[in-house]
Amino acid sequence: MARNKQVRQQELTALIETEPFLTDEELAERFAVSVQTIRLDRLSLGIPELRERIKAVANNNYGKVRSLELTEVIGELIELDLNHLAISILEIGPEHVFTRTKIARGHHLFAQANSLAVSVIDAEVVLTGTADVRFTRQVKLGERLISKAVVADNREDRACVDVATKVGDDIVFEGQFVVFKNK
16 A cells, blocks of 8 residues: 555656646546545655646746736736747636626636736737637636737737636637837
């Protein structure tokens, strides 16, 4: 039994290195153990909880953003390759939803995507010119949005950025943003 625990902990460490944004629940499911077992394994291995792992990665990326201040990026910026790609995560909390239905307000999904489209561009001033957006399904309290922005066209004065936001494997929001820039 100790061997199984040791092997599981080695595999857990390797998995979190490759996929640092898995929740304890997702890890428990993958290893067919309880959430408490995963938490104890993380604790004994010195692996921080998901929120701390996200913050550590995000802090490394915020310094690269030129077009926005840290507080202006909606969600946690987990990957940034200026003028190419950006990814952020936003946990939907009570402040993001309608009180009665517990469904996320659309402007939060838009804000995450828009701030990502602006932050991915390497310029001092970046402003949204147009946005063609589609909401494809409701987002509920407690869901985790993963938004990915890809620069499709980058010119001297403007860029086109495609953004897709998912919950798990479901696309919940898509947008094409034209942003204007001043270097």
